[in-house]
Amino acid sequence: MDLNRLLMVAISVIFINNFILSKFLGLCPFIGVSKKTEPAFYMGLAVTFVMTASSIITWAVYSFLLRPFHIEYLRTLSFILVIASSVQLIEMFIQKFNPALYKVFGIYLALITTNCAVFGVAVLNSEMFLKVADNLTRSLVFCVVQGFCAGVGFTMVLLLMSGIRERLELCNVPRSMKGMPIAFIVASLMSMAFMGFMGFRF
């Protein structure tokens, strides 16, 4: 297994091509749930979990259904349906077997069934790893790593942002810039800072 490439994918998707700050995926939860640290953390956990799960599921759909029957053009349709229904299934499962856990992040699961970051990671996986006829375990490992690390990067940025916004509550912001506009400006400064990672070469 080429560990070097795996590491490169992981670092790239966490820092350099961060889903929120440089790919602009999942902005709705980023702006919506980043007001306080605790919900932001649970949201991040839920997204990481769903991204990893949907990476595995869409890998299976693509390599066992779409490619053998040459119906790759149905990718959008099938991915969305499979992701949405399996997240619902997982949600019901958690609700039934672990109500305490469901109370903590069940609502977030419902919110992200068709989040663009989740669907985006599936599409990116299929463009990067699944299109090339490769051996199956190798592409599965790459998909899972990319899905998991995209979630980790998402959680990290969400946490950082919520920390800043908790402080921002106490600041004297011009009235018309309050709320969303100032959040975007903060995000812009953060994204500028993250551009520093672009210099790294592996």
Add this chain to the structure above:
Amino acid sequence: MKRLLREFLKGITIENPTFRLALGLCPTLAISTSIVNGFGMGLAATFVIVGSNMIVSSIRGVIPSKIRIPSFIVIIATFVTIVELVMKAYFPSLSKALGIFVPLIAVNCIVLGRAEAFASKHGVVRSIFDGLGMGVGFTFALVLISTIREAFGNGTLLGLIIVKGFEPALLFILAPGALLVIGILMGFINHVTER
């Protein structure tokens, strides 16, 4: 006729999806690097919104309310697939520039939002006008943002150089510029409407 016109205009002004409702921000920020990209994305999204609004409103009596969301998603994803294939065949360079954001129209909250909030409750003609208004409003916002970003970040408008000797600030084309522009625009709109 007057009511239809109002349905159409509200998407552009008081219920503008980008600036007023803050929906569908991901594609707005990601692909507004040049006017051509912004306009192409806007047209594609308009087609999907109008198409899905039309189908959803015409079969709204048949869909059981429990499974309405999954059925809306299937309808939307079908239109997105049409756009994806047409764009790949006739506008390959645009399709390459927009990248994964073409399939991502399917999870754009504007489309599902209109299907759920408007088309599932109103008639076919009104839904089509609502979709048109929303699409045009979205396209307008995209073109506005991408004009600012292209002018400052690349020194051009539609690829033509505006002022000779102007040193473009590359930052505006990159990711931070998008967030900065939309933050300032939203603040400006708040400032104007508050008075």
